[in-house]
Amino acid sequence: MKNKEIKIYLVSPRGFCAGVDRAIEIVKKTIKKYGTPVYVRHEIVHNKHVVENLKKIGAIFVDELNEIEDKSRPVIFSAHGVPKSIPKEASKLNMEYIDATCPLVSKVHREAENLNKKGFHILLIGHKNHPEVIGTMGQLPENEIDLIQTVEDAENYKEQNKDLAFVTQTTLSVDDTKNTITALKKKFPNIKEPAKEDICYATTNRQSAVKSIANKCDIFFVIGSRNSSNSLRLVEVASQSGCKYSELIHADSKIPVNKIKECQTIGISSGASAPEILVQNFINELKKTFIVKIKEVEIIKENIIFKTPGKLN
Ligand code: SF4
Structure with missing residues (x-):
């Protein structure tokens, strides 16, 4: 019952x-x-x-x-x-x-390329081995771009003969990236930054939405895949924003029923690559064990659409 x-x-x-x-x-x-x-x-x-x-x-x-x-x-x-x-x-x-490269990733590619053409050595802030990082690093010859993953990487970076500029992966934690950028600017006050932030609107909005409610939640679930950068960042953002426990719900996850039994309020979000059906399936599973009351919390409406390539239309 x-x-x-x-x-x-x-x-x-x-x-x-x-x-x-x-x-x-x-x-x-x-x-x-x-x-x-x-x-x-x-x-x-x-x-x-x-x-x-x-x-x-x-x-x-x-x-x-x-x-x-x-x-x-x-x-x-x-x-x-x-x-x-x-x-x-x-x-x-x-x-x-x-x-099918997202136009916002292509924007970072062009940015890195243009800055390099103007004579800058490029630092890419991002996570090693993520396909987006491999793609962005691969826009330039190996000796023209270096990866910065952490504040420590920024602090320990050895100056090049060229002026420096940085770009970032699109799906990073907004707050962690700020810290890395601050460290870079402290060490290299003349470093050139992107004209417009590289972390994309979708990443920023999803993180802001989680942040807005995390401290009211006993537990926070993010529906998404283990290799999805923006989903993993949402899990981190929930715990950094005042929720004691946050967890990624992926294809092989088991619902932590006993943990939920100790909670009154649950936050739910999903990563940019997770279909809504997975969120609804998760809520339906919860309904089998609990009486569920849902409150929608919307911080901003998104109405961005990217066109598919002309040759397919
Ligand atoms: S999260 Fe979405 S909008 Fe943002 S860069 Fe990736 S694919 Fe593009």
């Missing part, structure tokens, strides 16, 4: 951003235009549910272009962006490619 009542603060904006919507739409439109199969290099966005659904309609996911058996089929590059060498490799292989 259900006798424990819990209050859920369901925050928004949450879930899909314009870049993720566009990337998924690109796969669907490519299948519609070219038939099946179409290849996708890397997870189009970091979500298993999304990837499995696209597999069902004819997408084949590969890690590298040389795994593609039928090179006459088109290949799509993921929303995270790719190093410059990848479209070059596709052209060499005579493959047709469609680039």
Whole structure:
């Protein structure tokens, strides 16, 4: 029998951003235009549910272009962006490619490239091995760009012969990044910064929404994948903003029922690559054990849409 009542603060904006919507739409439109199969290099966005659904309609996911058996089929590059060498490799292989890189990631690519052309050595603030970071580092020759992951990296960075400029990954923690930038500016007062912040609107809004309510929640759940940078940052933001316990709910998670039994208020959000159906499934699971009261907390309405490439329309 259900006798424990819990209050859920369901925050928004949450879930899909314009870049993720566009990337998924690109796969669907490519299948519609070219038939099946179409290849996708890397997870189009970091979500298993999304990837499995696209597999069902004819997408084949590969890690590298040389795994593609039928090179006459088109290949799509993921929303995270790719190093410059990848479209070059596709052209060499005579493959047709469609680039689903989010326009806000492309903006960072162009920024890094332009600053480098003007003579700056580039520092990229981001997380090693994330596909977006690999893509951005790959816009420039290796000796023209270095990765800064932490405040310590910034403090220990050895000056180059060139003037320095920095860009950032789009899905970082707004607050942690501020600290890294402050450390860089302290050590290199003349470092050039991007004209407009690189952390994207979707990351900023989702973090602000979590921040606005975290201290009222006994526990905070973020629906998203383990390899989703912006989902992981939301979990951190919830605990840094006053919620004692926050947890990522991913494809293999078990609902921590006993922990929830000790709580009155629960916060829920989802990463930019997590479909809303996963949030609703999670709430439906909670309803099996608890009497659930939901309060929507919306801090801002998003109405950004990115167009898909003209050749697919
Ligand atoms: S999180 Fe931001 S940068 Fe990444 S796909 Fe979404 S809008 Fe683009």
